[in-house]
Amino acid sequence: MKIEPTDFADGAVNVRLQKLQGHLNGLFTAFPVATSHRAALRKLGSDFVYAAPSPLANDRGSWMALVRFGSVIERRFGLTRELIAYYSPHADLQLRTYQRLDELIDPRRPATPDVFLLWTPDPMTAAKLDDWSSRAAYVAVALPRIESATNAEEIWANIVNRLTTTNLYDQTLPVTGRDFFGRQATLKELTSHLTAGRVSGVFGFRKTGKTSLVKELGRRVASRQDTHQIFVLRDLETLPSAELDQVPNLLEDLRVNLLAELRSQGLRTYELVELPHKPTVSDFRRALHTLLAHINKSDVNVILALDEIESLVGPASARDNDRPEVVELLGALRALVQENPNFNVVVSGLTSSILEEGQLFSRENPFFAWASTMFLPRLTNVESKDILVRLGERMAIIWDDESALRAAEIADGHVFLLRTLAAKVVQTLPSELTARTITVDILENSQKRWRRSVAGHVREMLESVSRYYPDEHSLLDLLIEDPLQFEIIEEQFPSQIEHLIQLGLVVDAPEGLRLTALAAFHGRGLSGLQ
Numbered sequence: 133m134k135i136e137p138t139d140f141a142d143g144a145v146n147v148r149l150q151k152l153q154g155h156l157n158g159l160f161t162a163f164p165v166a167t168s169h170r171a172a173l174r175k176l177g178s179d180f181v182y183a184a185p186s187p188l189a190n191d192r193g194s195w196m197a198l199v200r201f202g203s204v205i206e207r208r209f210g211l212t213r214e215l216i217a218y219y220s221p222h223a224d225l226q227l228r229t230y231q232r233l234d235e236l237i238d239p240r241r242p243a244t245p246d247v248f249l250l251w252t253p254d255p256m257t258a259a260k261l262d263d264w265s266s267r268a269a270y271v272a273v274a275l276p277r278i279e280s281a282t283n284a285e286e287i288w289a290n291i292v293n294r295l296t297t298t299n300l301y302d303q304t305l306p307v308t309g310r311d312f313f314g315r316q317a318t319l320k321e322l323t324s325h326l327t328a329g330r331v332s333g334v335f336g337f338r339k340t341g342k343t344s345l346v347k348e349l350g351r352r353v354a355s356r357q358d359t360h361q362i363f364v365l366r367d368l369e370t371l372p373s374a375e376l377d378q379v380p381n382l383l384e385d386l387r388v389n390l391l392a393e394l395r396s397q398g399l400r401t402y403e404l405v406e407l408p409h410k411p412t413v414s415d416f417r418r419a420l421h422t423l424l425a426h427i428n429k430s431d432v433n434v435i436l437a438l439d440e441i442e443s444l445v446g447p448a449s450a451r452d453n454d455r456p457e458v459v460e461l462l463g464a465l466r467a468l469v470q471e472n473p474n475f476n477v478v479v480s481g482l483t484s485s486i487l488e489e490g491q492l493f494s495r496e497n498p499f500f501a502w503a504s505t506m507f508l509p510r511l512t513n514v515e516s517k518d519i520l521v522r523l524g525e526r527m528a529i530i531w532d533d534e535s536a537l538r539a540a541e542i543a544d545g546h547v548f549l550l551r552t553l554a555a556k557v558v559q560t561l562p563s564e565l566t567a568r569t570i571t572v573d574i575l576e577n578s579q580k581r582w583r584r585s586v587a588g589h590v591r592e593m594l595e596s597v598s599r600y601y602p603d604e605h606s607l608l609d610l611l612i613e614d615p616l617q618f619e620i621i622e623e624q625f626p627s628q629i630e631h632l633i634q635l636g637l638v639v640d641a642p643e644g645l646r647l648t649a650l651a652a653f654h655g656r657g658l659s660g661l662q
């Protein structure tokens with residue numbers, strides 16, 4: 133594409149040079165090629181607005197600059213903040229350099245956390261950035277290696293390429309920060325429970341965003357300036373499969389994780405360091421108790437989040453096994469919370485039975501009726517549209533109003549369905565900027581392919597209901613066969629229906645109960661097999 137002087141003139145950046153020149157000259161002296169980058173940026177209606185030596189530790193010789201884009205680019209990519217351009221003198225670009233780029237963001241000068249510009253003398257820079265594009269939460273665009281008359285075209289093409297070849301909807305890891313959308317009321321409720329010292333349980337169907345929510349909670353808690361906050365999140369899914377090894381393994385991990393956090397904040401670690409190798413539950417409890425009392429004097433709060441709690445308590449069919457050590461561990465955690473005002477626990481997972489059943493492994497369940505239980509609500513249509521539109525902006529994608537609402541309705545409040553559907557649609561879009569508006573037609577064209585591609589996942593997800601909620605699973609099957617049975621079933625099995633509503637498989641709509649898209653998906657999958 134040949135760039136004409138008028139293409140980017142609208143809302144071009146106009147920098148007052150006198151104030152800036154000193155800084156920029158430093159950059160130009162260290163990296164002469166930056167002079168040509170500046171000329172190219174100006175052709176794109178954009179400019180450098182700041183430059184300084186890299187603020188990172190052990191990073192001598194590198195520089196960073198801030199680029200402000202003109203309105204044409206800003207509008208197209210929703211890039212409303214300045215971009216960091218990073219210049220490194222090292223001839224061999226390393227992955228860790230790329231992975232450290234976000235550390236360049238200075239809270240006093242907010243820059244875009246999604247895209248960085250990068251220059252190094254390494255001829256492989258662009259290729260390496262291609263390879264690494266999924267290794268960080270952001271993308272980096274290579275600046276032209278050498279001065280050339282077509283640098284503006286090259287920068288523009290690289291940005292467009294990078295932003296239109298990523299598929300931000302396609303994300304299977306938990307999300308936090310700028311990638312975490314909606315759920316503000318839930319987060320607020322959870323935070324206020326924690327502040328009030330109440331233990332909380334966050335439950336929900338698979339892939340509804342439980343882990344993301346707890347991680348985001350941890351991020352927000354840890355960023356509080358007033359007190360020291362130690363937040364340790366342990367995913368119990370990775371516990372060893374041999375049941376007897378689970379509690380010892382968990383204790384060891386908790387010790388290691390707590391130690392790492394305490395050390396990184398320069399806090400007392402003595403009791404945990406002294407803990408014998410392979411501690412018993414009561415060793416662990418005593419050590420943590422003493423340590424908590426000490427660090428309470430310096431206003432240190434510790435929150436332990438146990439995710440995928442069902443991995444520890446097992447499926448419904450295993451509740452009568454003999455596992456005294458699990459009950460002992462839960463009892464120890466409860467005692468620690470009760471005895472220490474600066475310790476709290478959050479559990480999350482698929483089943484709330486750990487808080488609802490009086491008996492666990494034929495003993496009294498220490499967590500019974502102890503914590504406040506919260507189920508992740510289905511996303512509202514507004515939240516769903518927000519995810520589509522705001523992630524879309526970062527890839528130069530526009531959803532027209534009708535298509536965004538339609539996609540929200542198809543996903544019916546389930547974030548996994550929403551993101552996989554959007555990801556499928558985006559795969560069909562061309563990279564020409566003018567052709568990146570999603571209409572209902574484009575959406576409908578991808579729907580069948582999307583259904584086929586996620587049917588297996590959905591079936592797998594619903595299988596877990598049969599493990600942890602066997603009665604509910606049977607009812608669901610009945611309802612899929614014959615939705616007219618809702619009234620009878622609702623009357624006869626009120627608590628099971630309540631669970632299905634909590635899991636987002638049934639909705640209590642004004643016109644009566646109905647299956648959600650996720651549950652109905654199952655039905656369609658089965659009838660497809662017949």
Ligand SMILES: Nc1ncnc2c1ncn2[C@@H]1O[C@H](COP(=O)(O)OP(=O)(O)O)[C@@H](O)[C@H]1O
Pocket residue numbers: 303304305306307311312313314315336337338339340341342343344345519547548551
């Ligand atoms: N608040 C959110 N905003 C946007 N996407 C989300 C949000 N929460 C979850 N997701 C998406 O859903 C997927 C499943 O989230 P995750 O937290 O792993 O769910 P769970 O722990 O319930 O299985 C993630 O990969 C992420 O892409």
Ligand SMILES: [Mg+2]
Pocket residue numbers: 342343344439
């Ligand atoms: Mg999870």
